[in-house]
Amino acid sequence: NAGVMQNPRHLVRRRGQEARLRCSPMKGHSHVYWYRQLPEEGLKFMVYLQKENIIDESGMPKERFSAEFPKEGPSILRIQQVVRGDSAAYFCASSSQPAGNTIYFGEGSWLTVV
Amino acid sequence: RKEVEQDPGPFNVPEGATVAFNCTYSNSASQSFFWYRQDCRKEPKLLMSVYSSGNEDGRFTAQLNRASQYISLLIRDSKLSDSATYLCVVNKNTDKLIFGTGTRLQVFP
Numbered sequence: 001n002a003g004v005m006q007n008p009r010h011l012v013r014r015r016g017q018e019a020r021l022r023c024s025p026m027k028g029h030s031h032v033y034w035y036r037q038l039p040e041e042g043l044k045f046m047v048y049l050q051k052e053n054i055i056d057e058s059g060m061p062k063e064r065f066s067a068e069f070p071k072e073g074p075s076i077l078r079i080q081q082v083v084r085g086d087s088a089a090y091f092c093a094s095s096s097q098p099a100g101n102t103i104y105f106g107e108g109s110w111l112t113v114v
Numbered sequence: 115r116k117e118v119e120q121d122p123g124p125f126n127v128p129e130g131a132t133v134a135f136n137c138t139y140s141n142s143a144s145q146s147f148f149w150y151r152q153d154c155r156k157e158p159k160l161l162m163s164v165y166s167s168g169n170e171d172g173r174f175t176a177q178l179n180r181a182s183q184y185i186s187l188l189i190r191d192s193k194l195s196d197s198a199t200y201l202c203v204v205n206k207n208t209d210k211l212i213f214g215t216g217t218r219l220q221v222f223p
Contacts, residue, residue, distance in 0.1 A: 033210070035213075041215055042201065042213040042215040042216060043158065043211075043213040044213070045210035045211065055209060056209050058210075059210070103211070105157035106157060107156065110155070
């Protein structure tokens with residue numbers, strides 16, 4: 001039973017390019033969460049999705065960031081026109097029930113903007 | 115004020131030592147509490163949930179004081195492999211976990 005799978009693990013983008021981070025939840029999990037961890041900081045909630053629906057995007061920056069979780073395929077976090085401040089670790093997590101119960105994190109995607 | 119506050123450390127302790135981490139949270143509506151462990155450049159992993167009555171898992175003991183909005187983690191007989199960052203996490207029964215910035219522990223031989 002594979003865990004939460006994220007790819008790419010490491011991504012380098014130049015300022016102004018787009019970054020796409022993918023997350024496949026654990027088998028049987030329909031709840032997906034994205035968190036961002038800036039250097040030397042704690043994880044910050046970004047967005048919570050269920051299949052085809054965004055449930056809570058209160059932690060998403062208003063511009064350039066978007067997320068989706070289509071009926072088929074992985075969840076995708078998309079960052080347009082990346083800036084240096086977007087350099088961070090992006091963790092995806094999944095659960096079988098809404099958070100409050102145990103969630104399982106993927107190994108993260110490290111984005112570096114040069 | 116941060117929702118979850120932790121002493122960043124680092125705590126440098128010898129093998130076999132007992133070490134305690136503290137955490138305070140600001141929102142009295144918080145319902146669920148956890149300690150996670152995060153190794154360098156790795157994902158956070160659940161160490162243990164924290165219950166009002168206090169709970170123990172091997173060498174690890176967690177305590178919750180709702181009146182003081184205070185959570186603690188005690189590690190007895192520290193091992194080299196305990197070296198990591200320990201994250202205090204709270205949940206208000208919503209869809210998001212609130213993470214502290216973590217306390218770094220370094221156990222030396």
